[in-house]
């Protein structure tokens with residue numbers, strides 16, 4: 001059993017992701033930002049879609065659901081707490097659930113904050129996680145429905161996955177996130193080095209994703225609320241990590257990079 005993954009741009013800054021098992025042919029789309037690029041990617045690979053795994057209800061993650069379902073007959077799985085806002089949903093899942101994908105265990109982890117029902121999909125044996133709009137390269141999702149405290153806990157759940165876990169995220173926001181991250185930790189050598197690579201990739205029109213838990217732990221300010229430099233930038237040298245995270249998230253919301 002071998003998993004193959006393709007990632008491709010959708011809309012202005014979303015990513016579509018297809019996960020394919022070569023032995024069984026089972027193929028999942030992680031969210032459907034828009035139908036046409038997903039159907040085109042399937043056609044290009046010669047894959048037949050069997051599943052959609054939805055992370056959360058926002059339009060730029062579900063608006064292609066019905067068109068893709070009509071074209072492929074796939075089954076749509078998504079968070080139970082947002083079931084009424086996810087077009088075409090067939091199977092609801094919640095925190096702690098797990099299910100099989102072509103012999104791989106898929107763990108469902110609730111990550112409320114960006115939306116209240118947001119979930120991520122973790123495949124521990126494949127060392128993969130599809131984190132939607134919870135964590136981005138060098139950033140995290142805006143807190144639109146939940147509390148900053150919830151978002152802190154959710155981001156920490158991603159950061160607590162094994163360090164070699166590969167993370168697929170919903171958006172290419174990395175270059176803007178880099179500007180903010182460097183404003184917080186200008187002396188973080190790992191961040192400075194990563195920043196050079198990010199600028200090189202974007203100048204060449206290349207994606208900066210996927211990322212890894214290890215890369216984010218060393219450079220993403222939202223996973224570094226215990227670092228003295230991040231605490232200092234938040235003005236909370238002795239603050240609890242959750243307080244530091246909240247201050248950093250608020251600062252990002254108004255950052256003019």
Ligand SMILES: [Zn+2]
Nearest residue numbers: 056058114133
């Ligand atoms: Zn979203």
